[in-house]
Structure formats: structure tokens, C-alpha cells
Amino acid sequence: MQLHFSPSMRSITISSNNSGGNGNGGGDLMKIKVAARHVSYRTLFHSILILAFLLPFAFILTALVTLEGVNKCSSIDCLGRRLGPKLLGRSNDSGRMVKDFVKILNQVNSEKVPDTLKIPESYNQLLSEMKNNKYSTKDFALILKGMMERSERDIRQSKFAELMNKHFAASAIPKSIHCLSLRLTDEYSSNAHARRQLPAPELLPLLSDNSYHHFVLSTDNILAAAVVVTSAVQNSANPEKIVFHVITDKKTYAGMHSWFSLHPLPPAIVEVKGVHQFDWLTRENVPVLEAVENHYGIRNYYHGNHIAGANLSDTTPRTFASKLQARSPKYISLLNHLRIYLPELFPNLDKVVFLDDDIVIQRDLSPLWEIDLNGKVNGAVETCKGEDEWVMSKRLRNYFNFSHPLIAKNLNPDDCAWAYGMNIFDMHQWRKTNIRDTYHSWLKENLKSNLTLWKLGTLPPALIAFKGHVHPIDPSWHMLGLGYQNKTNIENVKKAAVIHYNGQSKPWLEIGFEHLRPFWTKYVNYSSDFIRNCHILEYVSPVGNKKAIGIKEFEYLIDQIQKSFELAVKEKRREHQDQFEEISAAQDQLEIKFRLTDGSDIGPRNFPMATSIATLKENIIAEWPTEKEDWPHTVKDIKLISAGRVLENSRSVGECRSQLYDIPGGVTMHVVVQTHG
Numbered sequence: 001m002q003l004h005f006s007p008s009m010r011s012i013t014i015s016s017n018n019s020g021g022n023g024n025g026g027g028d029l030m031k032i033k034v035a036a037r038h039v040s041y042r043t044l045f046h047s048i049l050i051l052a053f054l055l056p057f058a059f060i061l062t063a064l065v066t067l068e069g070v071n072k073c074s075s076i077d078c079l080g081r082r083l084g085p086k087l088l089g090r091s092n093d094s095g096r097m098v099k100d101f102v103k104i105l106n107q108v109n110s111e112k113v114p115d116t117l118k119i120p121e122s123y124n125q126l127l128s129e130m131k132n133n134k135y136s137t138k139d140f141a142l143i144l145k146g147m148m149e150r151s152e153r154d155i156r157q158s159k160f161a162e163l164m165n166k167h168f169a170a171s172a173i174p175k176s177i178h179c180l181s182l183r184l185t186d187e188y189s190s191n192a193h194a195r196r197q198l199p200a201p202e203l204l205p206l207l208s209d210n211s212y213h214h215f216v217l218s219t220d221n222i223l224a225a226a227v228v229v230t231s232a233v234q235n236s237a238n239p240e241k242i243v244f245h246v247i248t249d250k251k252t253y254a255g256m257h258s259w260f261s262l263h264p265l266p267p268a269i270v271e272v273k274g275v276h277q278f279d280w281l282t283r284e285n286v287p288v289l290e291a292v293e294n295h296y297g298i299r300n301y302y303h304g305n306h307i308a309g310a311n312l313s314d315t316t317p318r319t320f321a322s323k324l325q326a327r328s329p330k331y332i333s334l335l336n337h338l339r340i341y342l343p344e345l346f347p348n349l350d351k352v353v354f355l356d357d358d359i360v361i362q363r364d365l366s367p368l369w370e371i372d373l374n375g376k377v378n379g380a381v382e383t384c385k386g387e388d389e390w391v392m393s394k395r396l397r398n399y400f401n402f403s404h405p406l407i408a409k410n411l412n413p414d415d416c417a418w419a420y421g422m423n424i425f426d427m428h429q430w431r432k433t434n435i436r437d438t439y440h441s442w443l444k445e446n447l448k449s450n451l452t453l454w455k456l457g458t459l460p461p462a463l464i465a466f467k468g469h470v471h472p473i474d475p476s477w478h479m480l481g482l483g484y485q486n487k488t489n490i491e492n493v494k495k496a497a498v499i500h501y502n503g504q505s506k507p508w509l510e511i512g513f514e515h516l517r518p519f520w521t522k523y524v525n526y527s528s529d530f531i532r533n534c535h536i537l538e539y540v541s542p543v544g545n546k547k548a549i550g551i552k553e554f555e556y557l558i559d560q561i562q563k564s565f566e567l568a569v570k571e572k573r574r575e576h577q578d579q580f581e582e583i584s585a586a587q588d589q590l591e592i593k594f595r596l597t598d599g600s601d602i603g604p605r606n607f608p609m610a611t612s613i614a615t616l617k618e619n620i621i622a623e624w625p626t627e628k629e630d631w632p633h634t635v636k637d638i639k640l641i642s643a644g645r646v647l648e649n650s651r652s653v654g655e656c657r658s659q660l661y662d663i664p665g666g667v668t669m670h671v672v673v674q675t676h677g
Helices: 041-068 076-087 093-109 123-132 139-171 175-190 201-206 222-234 252-264 287-294 295-304 319-325 335-343 365-372 404-408 436-448 458-466 492-495 529-533 551-585 613-622
Strands: 002-005 011-013 028-033 213-218 242-248 269-274 351-355 359-361 378-380 422-426 470-472 498-500 589-595 601-608 639-643 666-675
Touching: 093 139, 123 139, 175 222, 175 529, 175 613, 201 242, 201 269, 213 222, 213 335, 213 365, 222 242, 222 252, 222 359, 242 252, 242 335, 252 269, 252 613, 335 351, 335 436, 335 458, 436 458, 589 613, 601 613, 613 639
Parallel strands: 213 242, 213 351, 242 269, 378 470, 589 666
Antiparallel strands: 002 011, 011 028, 351 422, 359 498, 378 422, 589 601, 639 666
8 A cells, every 4th residue: 555645735645556457557545635725814813812821821930930940041951941840740859859868867767876976066067077078868867866866965954954953043042031031030139129919919809800801821931921911901902801810930930020010011910920839739730740841751852862863864844843843842841731720720710811922912802701612611723724724734633643543543633623822711611521630641641652642742632631622713813823934924914813923933033034023022112121131132123113234233233132141140140149148138048059060169159948949050050150161051951969869940948958968168069061962
């Protein structure tokens, strides 16, 4: 078969090449005529329309490719290489490189970085190494992994170190507050006005009058107590109805009494009592708390090394921070457990509001006495509901070890927790319950289990003891978390009736949050000579006059505080003997000499028999030789030993007389300072 095209391309002939019977060379099988070649105007018009529609898209695509490229395309070939893969749906070389590199990163993810591989110290060193050495892609990935792992380790170590430093800062007593306590204690011994009866004798019947609003505050922080009481009185609609019962320990009693005697807040009534003045608080009635304070494992847990034995590699910073918070020494203080004994301490009161010392009252709290608790004992804010996911997301699982069978059997991990800090207690209903016995029982169980039931302080046993006895109150009464994080909503703070600086960042500490501190400092009495002379929060101005200072100014202020404190100590050395002689004019006295570990002595000095061992330690701190290092900062840093026995802070010199080893000329006590490494 053959195909013939005419010269004009107007016809095509298909013929066979086989010989036919008629003698011809072959017959034509088919002949096709083609129409004349011409383009109609209609076709041309449609073609132009299609081109006009497509050309803008081609222009935009070309512009995008050009903008995305690193170099400009200077030829049609370059543009084709750019447009071709995109039009055909293919990825470019850079995409393939990224995929290949991710694949290599996945491969080295499970491999350990070789010890022999040199890891650059910085990004610039990495670039230099890459230029000077020919690393394989896998080696490069391993180097990146090594750098990332080292950075993560450094960040974790820094975070844990920061948390430890913050824990120590939160547990320590600022020098300015210690100075305030010393000066007020001295004032108590030398100033009759500081020792006057609180309240006045004619007001004593009001201490048990249930028509008044009774607040109870348990603390050894004089400055914090002053802020709580001042804020309550200033924001009360009926301050003449307020009665404050301030409870403190024996060593702080004189200073606390001095403050409220010299800084009265009429018409409110303030009573100051030491724990030693409550006849009911005996060892027989509070056996568990004595065991808690004396148990070696407990004291080591709260005062020992917080890092030894801890596996920080498996601990997140947030978990570690919670564990440190749980190890605050305040949790084994009697003052922190006193709230469980309120019905016994105040047998004539029917309803009280118990306050923590790290709160500020911003509204009138009189309506709290009108709340119907529906037969419950404890009116409290629940902490499992609220906007703040860090503070208001607490359920029982956050406080207890539910892997312990005793906890799993008796508690539900999903039950809502509630807050201490501002609680309205119906004492009449409380006396009908066995809350105190339940509290003691669970404390004993936790001691037996070596603190495996819970770790965090006094709230867990209270959550069990008050189970079924809690009435939720509106959250606006009590806002928590101002000592935990600095993301607290300021508008919510302004609206709250009571704001609570629970957490480590207390407002009287330098680690307190600056933007939240003014809500507390506005109630500090800066007009008091005691506040000014001890330079309490001198670097923070009251609300409305806050000033920003630089590093040099801050260092200068700290230096001034240090100098003022040293001056106060020197004054104390000169005056201490005369002051004690005034107190003990009509009392028996005992001459005591304090022997330090290097053989040198402080004293001898004459002390009344009523002087507490804690006061003796305060005297040692005040008279500590300036040339000696490792001087004690607090009473807790000192142990006094006589005749081989350690003397208890709560005992008086007279009570310890049988333990003291008398020698001609007086008694020698040995001083042991516990250093904190």
C-alpha cells in the first residue's frame, strides 16, 4: 500500500502496489481531497480571546517565580527551569534537600552522640568548623543534636538553680524585718507604753461578745500582721465592730505586742496573745505536733538538703518547684496548725474569720457573717474552678498520693479542693464534729508511712478532716495565687475582696512581683519610726509614687540598709545590759556566759529567770563579734547546750534551771551555729 500527496497538498491518494488482472501497475483504493487552507475570522477571534484570558495568569506566575528566586532569570531557559516543575506539579531541589535532611535527622534521633565528636561552643564556631572540615551530612546532624542536648542541659540546670535560690530567699527572714522585730522587742523592755494591756481592761468583755466581728490571725511576722489588720480596719464599713485576735509565738510576742500598743487602730479592738498564754495548748492536747517537730525524718525533710537523692533528669522544673514549696519549714510550725484548735482556743465565740498573714483585705468583710453555711463548718473558696489554670485547677489528686491504698480507699482524686487563707468558721457547728480527732489521726498515719500519703503542709490533713463540712463561697471573696506567678490579671485583683499572696514571692521579699507589690505596700505604715529606721521596703515607694531605680541606686540602698542594721546592732550591744536590768529589777537573775566553738565568750550577762531560751539566742545574734564569719541569722541557726542537753526555745531560764550546770560566778552555755551550705 502506498500513500501519495499531491504537490498542492490538496489531495491524498491511497493505492495498492500489487499487479492487477488488467495489466495496470495497481488500482487506486481511495482518493481524498483536502479543503483549501484558510483561517476564518471567527476562529481568529476565539483564539485571541483565549490568549487574552491566559496571558495574565502566565504573567502573575512568572512574577511569583521571579520574586521567589534568589537570582534573577536572564533567559527563557532559566524561566523554563523555574516554571516547568511548578506547571508539572514537581518539587524543586530545595524541597528535596529539606526532605533528605529531615530523613537524616530522624535517623540520628535514636543514636547517641559519640564522645569523640567535637561539639562547637557557639554558632560562629559551628560555621568555622563546617568551612574547615568536610563533615558528612550525618556528622553534621549529630553535631546539631549534641549542641541542642547541651543547651537543654544548661537551661535545666540554670532553672533548677534559680528555683533553689528562690526557695532559700522565700524561707529566709529579710534583715529589715528582723531589725523591726529586734527594735520592737527592745521597746517592749524599755517603754511602759509598749507594754500596756491589750486591749484596755474595760474592753476585755468584748473579746467574747458574739455581736462583734471576730478575726483570728496566727503569725510571727509583725509587718505582715500590721498590714492585715490595717487593711481590714481601713476597708471596713463598721470598724467599731472589729475584734482582732492576733496569736504569735513566744519569741515574737514582745515585738508584736509593742507594735499594736504603739500603733493602735481605733475604733477596732486588737488582742495579742502568745501560744504560751493559752492554757489549753499543752503537750497532752497537741501530742502529734510535738512529734512532727521532733521527728528526725520530718526535720530533715524540711530543713535538709533538697537536692540530695533527687533525680532531676526525670523531674520537670514545675514539679521541682512544687516539691520545694512543699518543703517550706513553716509547715511544721505550731502557728500553722493552730487553726485546727480554734473551738478550744476561743470557747465562747460562735463564728470567726481566720486569716493568713500573706493576705490583704480590700473590701468590707461584714457580709461574711451573714452567709448561711447550711449547717457546714467551713466557708471557703473552691480551687478547682476559675480562669487561672495554675492556681484554680486543684483537685485532691494534686495533694495526695493515690498510689497509696489508704488514700485510694478513702478519697476521690476528682473531688474539688478548697483554700486556706480566708475562711469563715461556724464554731458552734464545729464543736459537734470530730474534725480535730480526724486531723490528728491522719497526721499520725502520714508519720507512720514516712510522709508517703502527702507532702504539702497543713492543707491535706484539713482536706480530709473537713470532708463533708465545707460550704463553697463566691470566689470573689478570696483571690489566690499572687505569690505564684506574675501573670495575675490586675483587674481581677482590684475587684477581689481578699487577695492572697500564697506562694514563694511574698510582697515583703525582694523576689515579690513588682506589679503586685503595691496592693500590699499601700497598707505599710511608712510614718512609723520603726519602719523607717529599719528601712522596710525602702526601695519601693507607696502606690502612686513608685519610682524606677537603676542598679547603682539599688546597690546604694542595700548598702545603706546594711549599715543601718549594723548601727542598730551596735546600739543594741550598748543598751542590752541596761534594758535587761530594768526588766529584772524585781526578779531573780542568773549570770550566763556564752562560749563559742573557737573558745571565745560572749558575756557574761545577767538575765531574769523569766527570759526564754529564744530571747537568749536573740541576744547572742545581737552581740555576735563582727570579725567572726558564719554568724547566725536567726534563732533557728543556734543551738544552746548546757550540761550536755540542748535547750528548747520555748522554755525559760527558770524552767531550765535544773538542766543548767552551775559554776562559781554563773552558768556557761555552749553555742553551736548551724551553717547552711
